[in-house]
Amino acid sequence: MALLQIAEPGMSTAPHQHRLAVGIDLGTTNSLVATVRSGLAVVLDDEAGRSLLPSVVRYHANGDVNVGYAAQAAQNSDPHNAIASVKRFMGRGLADIDDIASLPYRFVDAPGMVQLRTAAGVKSPVEVSAEILKVLSRRAETALGGELVGAVITVPAYFDDAQRQATKDAAQLAGLNVLRLLNEPTAAAIAYGLDNASEGVYAVYDLGGGTFDISILKLSKGVFEVLATNGDSALGGDDFDQRVFCWIVEQGRFQPLSAGDMRLLLTKARDAKEALTEHTEVRVTAVLSTGEMMDATLTQADFNAMTASLVSKTLAPTRKALRDAGLAVDEVKGVVMVGGSTRMPCIRQAVADFFRQTPLTNLDPDKVVALGAAMQADVLAGNRAGDDWLLLDVIPLSLGLETMGGLTEKVIPRNTTIPTARAQEFTTFKDGQTAMSVQVLQGERELASDCRSLARFELRGIPPMVAGAARIRVTFQVDADGLLSVSAREQSSGVEASVQVKPSYGLGDDEITRMLKDAFTHAKDDMYARALNEQIVDAQGLIAATRAAMAEDAALLSADEIATIEASIAALEKLMAGPDVEANHHLAIKRGIEALNAATTEFAQRRMDQNVRRAMAGQKLETFG
Amino acid sequence: MAVTLSERAAQHVTSYLAKRGKGVGIRLGVRTTGCSGMAYKLEFADEAPEGDEVFTSHGVTVFVEPKSLDYIDGTELDYAREVLNEGFKFNNPNVKNECGCGESFNV
Numbered sequence: 001m002a003l004l005q006i007a008e009p010g011m012s013t014a015p016h017q018h019r020l021a022v023g024i025d026l027g028t029t030n031s032l033v034a035t036v037r038s039g040l041a042v043v044l045d046d047e048a049g050r051s052l053l054p055s056v057v058r059y060h061a062n063g064d065v066n067v068g069y070a071a072q073a074a075q076n077s078d079p080h081n082a083i084a085s086v087k088r089f090m091g092r093g094l095a096d097i098d099d100i101a102s103l104p105y106r107f108v109d110a111p112g113m114v115q116l117r118t119a120a121g122v123k124s125p126v127e128v129s130a131e132i133l134k135v136l137s138r139r140a141e142t143a144l145g146g147e148l149v150g151a152v153i154t155v156p157a158y159f160d161d162a163q164r165q166a167t168k169d170a171a172q173l174a175g176l177n178v179l180r181l182l183n184e185p186t187a188a189a190i191a192y193g194l195d196n197a198s199e200g201v202y203a204v205y206d207l208g209g210g211t212f213d214i215s216i217l218k219l220s221k222g223v224f225e226v227l228a229t230n231g232d233s234a235l236g237g238d239d240f241d242q243r244v245f246c247w248i249v250e251q252g253r254f255q256p257l258s259a260g261d262m263r264l265l266l267t268k269a270r271d272a273k274e275a276l277t278e279h280t281e282v283r284v285t286a287v288l289s290t291g292e293m294m295d296a297t298l299t300q301a302d303f304n305a306m307t308a309s310l311v312s313k314t315l316a317p318t319r320k321a322l323r324d325a326g327l328a329v330d331e332v333k334g335v336v337m338v339g340g341s342t343r344m345p346c347i348r349q350a351v352a353d354f355f356r357q358t359p360l361t362n363l364d365p366d367k368v369v370a371l372g373a374a375m376q377a378d379v380l381a382g383n384r385a386g387d388d389w390l391l392l393d394v395i396p397l398s399l400g401l402e403t404m405g406g407l408t409e410k411v412i413p414r415n416t417t418i419p420t421a422r423a424q425e426f427t428t429f430k431d432g433q434t435a436m437s438v439q440v441l442q443g444e445r446e447l448a449s450d451c452r453s454l455a456r457f458e459l460r461g462i463p464p465m466v467a468g469a470a471r472i473r474v475t476f477q478v479d480a481d482g483l484l485s486v487s488a489r490e491q492s493s494g495v496e497a498s499v500q501v502k503p504s505y506g507l508g509d510d511e512i513t514r515m516l517k518d519a520f521t522h523a524k525d526d527m528y529a530r531a532l533n534e535q536i537v538d539a540q541g542l543i544a545a546t547r548a549a550m551a552e553d554a555a556l557l558s559a560d561e562i563a564t565i566e567a568s569i570a571a572l573e574k575l576m577a578g579p580d581v582e583a584n585h586h587l588a589i590k591r592g593i594e595a596l597n598a599a600t601t602e603f604a605q606r607r608m609d610q611n612v613r614r615a616m617a618g619q620k621l622e623t624f625g
Numbered sequence: 626m627a628v629t630l631s632e633r634a635a636q637h638v639t640s641y642l643a644k645r646g647k648g649v650g651i652r653l654g655v656r657t658t659g660c661s662g663m664a665y666k667l668e669f670a671d672e673a674p675e676g677d678e679v680f681t682s683h684g685v686t687v688f689v690e691p692k693s694l695d696y697i698d699g700t701e702l703d704y705a706r707e708v709l710n711e712g713f714k715f716n717n718p719n720v721k722n723e724c725g726c727g728e729s730f731n732v
Contacts, residue, residue, distance in 0.1 A: 003705060003712030004667050006641060006651060012666040037712070038641045039669060047709070143709035 003145065006038040011383055021179060021381035022140045023187070023373025024153045026129065026167065028087045029209035031055050032367060033136040034374035035144060036383065041191065041371040043364075044143045052366065053139075057131045058082040059120035067135045076259070079104035081118045085210070086132075088233075089114050089125040090170075091162035099234075113166065126170045133174035150177035152377040154369050157183040157215050157229045160397075160442070161454060165483055179380040185215035186224045187372030188338045192360050194219060200333035201227070201325075205351055205359065207314060207341040210236040214318045216325040216332075227325035230317035235310065237273075237341035243306045244269035244298065248284060252294030261288045276300050277343050304346045311350045318354060335359040340366045395420075399476055399484060402439035402448035404429050405533035411476045414444065421477040425491075428472075429537075430544065432464040436472060440486050440499065446526035447533070459488040461495040467541070532586040536576050539593050543569055546600055549607060556606045568592075568599040626698050628653060628680050628689050634704040634713060635683030642669070642685075649673060650686030653702070654693040663696065663730055665715050695719075 022044075025032045030052040034043045043051045050069075058071035059081045066074070075082045083105060089097065094109040106117040115124045133153075140148055153176075155167050164181055171178045185204035189195065194202055199220045206213040213231035217224045248265050249257070257265065268286050275282040281299040322329065335355045341347060342365045351359050363371065395418055400410035403426070412422050428436065436459045443451030462470050471491040478484050487498030546569065550562070557565070572592035578585070630638065642648045652674060654666040670688050673679070677688040689697065700717040720730045 003707060003710055003714055004665060005712050006638070007666075007668045009652070009668050009671055012656075012668055038637070039645045040641055044709070139709075145710045 008039065008383065019149050019381040019383050020140075020144045020146050021149055021374075021377035021383070022136075022144075022151045023182075023370050023375070023377045024133065024136055024151050024176075025184070025187070025367075025370035025373060026087065026132065026153055026155075026170075027055055027208065027369075028085050028211055029055055030366070031132050031136060032370035033140050034367065034370040035140060036374050036378035041374045041378075043367045043370055044140055046139055053132065053135060054084075055087065055132055056082055056084045057086065057128045059118035059123065061119040063120055065120070065131050067131050076263070080106055081120075083116060083118070083123075083128050086125045086128040089116075090129060091160070091164075091166035092125075113162075126166050126173060129167070129170035130173035133171055133176055137174055137176050148176065149381050150179040150377065152179050152182050152187075152373040152380065154182050154184045154187045154373050156213060157185055157226045158213075158231075160452075161484055168483070179377055182373055182376055183215075183224075183226060184338070184369050185213070185217055185226070185229075185336070187369045187376065188336045189217055189219070189224060189372065190375055191363055191368045191372035192334075192336055194334065194336070195224070197334075201327060201331055202334045202336060203318070203322075203332050203355065204336045204338060205314070205318065205342065206231075206338035207347060208236050208339040209341070210234070210238050212236060212314050212317065214314070214321045216321050216327065218325075227327070228321040230321035230324070232313065232317055235313055236339075239310050240273055240307050240341065240344070241266060241269045243310065244272050244303065247298065247302075247306060248272075248286065248294060248296075251284075251296040252286065252288075252292060254288065254292055254294070255290070258289060261290070264288070272298050273303070273344070276303050277345060300345070307346060311346055314347075315350065315354055329355055332357075336368070337361045337365050338368050395478055397442045397452075398444055399454075399478070400441050400451075401426075401474060401486075402441055405537040406448045407530055407533050408441055408443070408446055408448050408451050411474065412478065416478075418478045421475060423473050423475040426472045426474055427468050428462065428465065428470040429467055429541070431466050431548070433467065433470070434462045434464055435460045436462065436488070438474060438486065438488050438497075438499075440484070445522065446530040450522075450526075454484065455486070455499045457486075457488075457497055457499040459490065459495065459497040461493065462490045463493050528586065532589070535586045535589040535593065539572055539576055539589055539596075542593055542596055543572065546596065549600075549603070553603075553607050553610070556610065557603060561603065565596075565599050565603065568596040572596050626678070626694060628678075628682075628687055628694075628697060628699075629701050630682040630685055630687065631701055631703040632683055634702045635685045637704045637713075638685045645669065647671060650688055652677070652688040652690070653697060653700075654690035655696045665697075666690075666693075667702075667713060 020035070022033050022035045032043055032051055032053065034041055045051045046053070053068045054072040056068065056071040056075065058066040058074050058078060071082050075084060092114055093112070094100065094107055094114045097114065100107060108115040108117050108122055113124055113126070115122045116128070137148060151171065153167060153171055155164055167181060168178050184206065188204050189202055197219070202217045202219065204215045204217060211231065211233050212235045213229065215229045216227040218227050245266050248269055265286060268284055272282050272284050276298070281297055283295070283297050285295045287293050332355055335351060335357065337348070337351070337359045342361070348359060348361065395412060395414060395416055398410045398414040399412045400408050403409045409424070411424050412420060437456060438459060439448060439456045440454045441448055441451040442454050445451050459472065462472070472488055473491055474486065474488045476484065476486050485498060487496060489496040546565065550557070550565065554562070572595070575589050575592045638651055648669045648671055650670050652668050652670040655663045656666060657663055674688055676691055678691055678694050680687045680689065696719055697715065697717055698719065700715050703714045703716055705711065705714045722731060
């Protein structure tokens with residue numbers, strides 16, 4: 001008979017209607033799948049009892065695909081077709097990948113996202129990720145004995161819309177229903193039950209095989225807000241192995257190594273590092289293919305000394321993240337350790353010293369993200385009573401659009417909890433304007449050119465009206481996965497246009513932190529730039545209106561007056577084009593606008609009188625008629 | 626009349642309850658549903674349900690809905706592992722036949 005799990009009170013499911021849901025940690029190096037069984041989150045193992053699935057996919061010419069350990073083993077022999085760390089290419093263009101020269105893959109530049117040429121044809125990172133997800137999904141269905149209703153998949157907090165959408169696309173391709181994408185640090189915090197803890201600020205220190213991420217989360221009313229993220233995309237456990245490897249080569253006084261010996265010594269180095277987690281010293285022996293030998297003892301103290309610079313390299317971004325969040329060390333209530341490399345005693349010590357408290361380490365750091373995702377999936381699949389928790393996430397960067405003069409109008413400010421929808425009304429700038437271009441932006445800067453453009457679309461068919469009369473309602477909607485759709489609707493005619501943001505290329509974590517930092521450092525410049533652009537927009541509007549009036553009612557002006565007005569316009573135009581060196585240039589333009597206004601006051605008065613006269617004349621006719 | 630737990634099942638229930646951090650025991654029952662007429666209910670109990678039959682087996686308190694007892698009297702709840710899947714199993718002497726998957730049954 002079927003095997004049952006214990007349900008929460010009142011939450012038993014009908015036969016064949018188990019709401020099986022899993023959490024998936026789709027990692028750069030390794031991936032995992034976890035679920036909640038009888039109220040307890042557990043990681044699901046493969047047939048061989050291994051929980052980690054190396055995130056490596058190998059394509060064969062005959063169409064076969066290997067995922068995991070088999071693919072990983074072929075990385076050296078078949079470098080073009082055994083794809084590792086594909087997460088780094090998700091939602092990225094060729095130009096976004098900085099170390100392209102050092103990677104063995106045959107990249108194909110494609111619009112939107114880079115692709116990889118393999119023996120089985122050109123594959124996109126989405127397809128490669130889907131292969132990993134398929135394996136995990138199959139593993140879960142075998143282990144749980146039924147079809148999954150859905151999965152929560154974790155993504156780094158700094159993933160932008162393009163990278164999140166690519167992850168969702170991969171899940172869809174793998175036949176998985178995505179209940180939600182969840183930020184990795186948030187998942188780790190959930191696994192530790194911090195969402196039930198008292199409110200406060202928590203740090204999540206994630207040191208994996210090849211990447212380091214630090215996130216500062218704030219928990220308030222059950223909502224985790226990402227206050228700041230920082231990290232180093234090229235720092236991880238592998239670097240520690242490398243240090244030990246160098247030590248081994250030094251100890252053995254080895255000559256240049258063959259590829260095979262190099263792999264052997266790297267494995268020895270990793271084993272030694274792992275042994276030092278439990279022991280204070282480890283004996284390292286190796287015999288090379290050349291017959292050369294080494295036999296030496298590595299102590300924890302030596303290891304700590306040779307890796308001290310790596311440890312401190314993680315503390316610099318940590319300090320920065322705290323500073324970005326505007327927090328002091330003693331305001332951090334708890335520290336969560338994630339990633340296999342946080343098992344190293346030297347890391348734990350350094351983190352404890354830095355935060356002046358013992359970090360949380362009692363959950364397996366390799367599994368903690370997957371476990372948290374599984375707990376969230378359990379809630380979203382409806383296996384827990386509703387009042388338990390409804391967890392929300394926040395958007396990392398503000399979303400808005402470009403307005404006249406290249407300015408950013410923020411519609412949804414950063415750190416807004418999602419899902420969310422906000423609308424704002426805009427209008428036309430010119431008389432008879434029948435179309436409007438909506439440029440969707442992401443970022444904190446005041447000038448559109450300093451923000452990232454996510455998409456652009458046009459609203460056409462606006463009925464011709466005078467400038468400022470049209471009412472165009474622009475709605476920004478961010479779903480629970482942090483994905484954006486924008487729609488614009490002209491209220492009187494009902495014409496509508498919209499866009500789903502699947503942005504063409506992504507931003508790196510460095511870039512996102514840079515964008516945030518720039519916003520702070522450039523706050524003053526931005527304010528000035530905004531003031532300047534606003535004045536220029538005003539000036540353009542005034543000149544256009546003056547010209548229109550002059551074309552219509554030139555008869556009301558003498559040649560002299562026309563010359564004076566033209567001169568004021570020319571002066572203002574010169575100011576607008578003028579060099580933007582003076583810090584208060586916007587004030588100069590403002591004075592130019594005032595001058596033009598003054599020069600046309602008399603003219604405006606006459607036009608007004610004339611219109612009044614015309615109106616009265618009409619009145620008279622009517623009265624007498 | 627009794628419902629019991631195998632030792633292995635009791636160990637798992639005890640550890641689930643401990644890790645869950647709340648709950649006084651488990652509650653068993655049946656309801657009329659499923660392809661063969663009835664299905665088991667297996668839930669945590671946060672407080673002693675009024676009117677339930679109460680048994681103790683290997684230190685675990687087992688509540689049984691009074692109306693359900695006739696259908697599952699004599700049942701031993703076991704914990705089993707089948708390839709990758711694992712979970713609880715009702716060894717119910719009253720069952721006459723059950724559906725192919727064993728999720729529902731009749732007596």
